[in-house]
Structure formats: C-alpha cells, structure tokens
C-alpha cells in the first residue's frame with residue numbers, strides 16, 4: 001500500500017509492533033528529552049522504520065537526529081520523510097540523485113472537522129470538493145489535509161521556508177488517486193516536478209509527495 005504512494009526509486013517501511021520500543025541513539029535522544037511516552041514511542045518507531053528503509057538502500061549504523069526545524073537529518077545523498085498517526089508509523093526514503101525531496105503523511109480515516117476546513121482550503125479547492133457527491137465532502141477535505149501535510153513536508157524540507165496551507169494549491173486527479181501541486185511557495189517549479197498520490201485504508205488516509213528534477217519527469 002505505502003509503496004504505491006511513491007515512484008519505484010523511493011523505498012518505504014512501515015512499523016511492526018516491536019519497532020515502537022526500538023532503541024534510539026544518544027544523538028537522537030535530545031529530540032525527545034522529557035517527552036511523554038506516546039511521543040517517545042512515535043519517535044522510536046519512526047527511527048526504526050527509517051533504519052529499515054536505509055538498510056534497503058545499503059546504509060547501516062546511522063543516527064537520525066532532528067534538526068532545529070524538526071526535520072530528520074538524513075545521511076548524505078538521502079532524502080526522506082516520516083509520519084506517525086494512531087498506531088501507524090512509516091518512512092519513505094530515496095537516494096536517487098533526481099529525487100530532491102519526499103513527503104509522507106498519515107491521518108486518521110474519517111471526515112475532517114468542519115472548523116478546520118477554512119484554515120486549509122483555497123476557494124478553488126473548496127469549489128472542486130463542492131462538485132463531488134455530497135456524502136464524500138468530509139472525506140475529500142481529509143484527503144486534502146493529508147495531501148497538504150505531505151506536500152508541506154516535502155516542500156519545507158527543500159526550501160526551509162514555512163508557509164500556510166492556503167499558499168499551496170492541490171489539484172486532484174481522482175481517477176488515478178493522484179494530485180498535483182498547482183502552487184507551492186518558494187519552489188522553483190520550472191526545474192522541479194511535483195506529484196502526489198493518496199490512498200485510504202480502513203483506518204487511515206495516506207499521502208505521499210515526490211519532488212524530482214524535471215529532466216527525469218516520469219515520477
């Protein structure tokens with residue numbers, strides 16, 4: 001399921017039950033100093049997933065501390081993203097030179113609360129959802145939120161410029177469970193291609209965004 005969110009040159013790993021109690025390294029520990037148990041377990045599972053994915057890229061024995069922005073510090077030549085949500089945790093990583101950034105997000109299944117919608121949607125996105133069958137609106141808002149979180153992770157990791165969700169416009173291609181990003185702050189879109197994919201399980205909505213050099217456009 002997870003690998004369907006990304007092109008073939010992105011590797012993914014999902015947490016197994018044991019990973020939530022995985023050890024973290026001394027360099028990683030400061031990020032969760034004094035944190036509650038749930039946060040510690042989320043953090044440990046994320047690192048364990050990332051290490052599993054890195055092993056698939058032939059990289060072992062690395063610490064993955066968080067930088068000042070909260071973004072994991074990946075080994076040189078690797079880009080990646082982590083997500084944890086309600087017992088689900090996963091990592092998506094790539095060492096392919098044309099892949100510039102990836103973003104992964106997971107949200108609990110179910111409609112997005114109405115009071116959050118106004119904070120995430122452009123008028124165009126609202127109009128698009130309004131054109132879908134009424135009983136799917138809440139679900140589309142949730143997918144939109146998840147898509148924007150995954151896009152935020154991918155874009156921010158590359159540009160290091162924070163932005164509101166209004167500044168990022170998602171266009172759904174629902175027949176293929178894909179979305180494109182019509183507008184993303186500070187992203188040099190002439191040189192970079194952005195493609196997003198989403199999926200739904202019984203318990204979660206998932207979204208993945210890949211940003212790649214345009215000269216390898218088939219992402």
Ligand SMILES: CC(C)(COP(=O)(O)OP(=O)(O)OC[C@H]1O[C@@H](n2cnc3c(N)ncnc32)[C@H](O)[C@@H]1OP(=O)(O)O)[C@@H](O)C(=O)NCCC(=O)NCCS
Pocket residue numbers: 042043046066069070071072081082083084085104105106116119120149152153154156157163164165
């Ligand atoms: C940073 C953010 C994307 C995290 O998402 P989340 O759903 O809260 O949490 P997730 O479990 O999905 O992801 C957390 C992981 O994302 C990564 N992360 C944290 N900050 C990040 C950032 N600025 N950019 C990219 N990745 C980030 C980390 O790996 C983190 O896990 P870790 O601390 O265990 O390493 C989110 O909190 C955020 O700031 N979103 C954008 C702000 C916004 O405008 N929100 C609108 C809400 S209405």
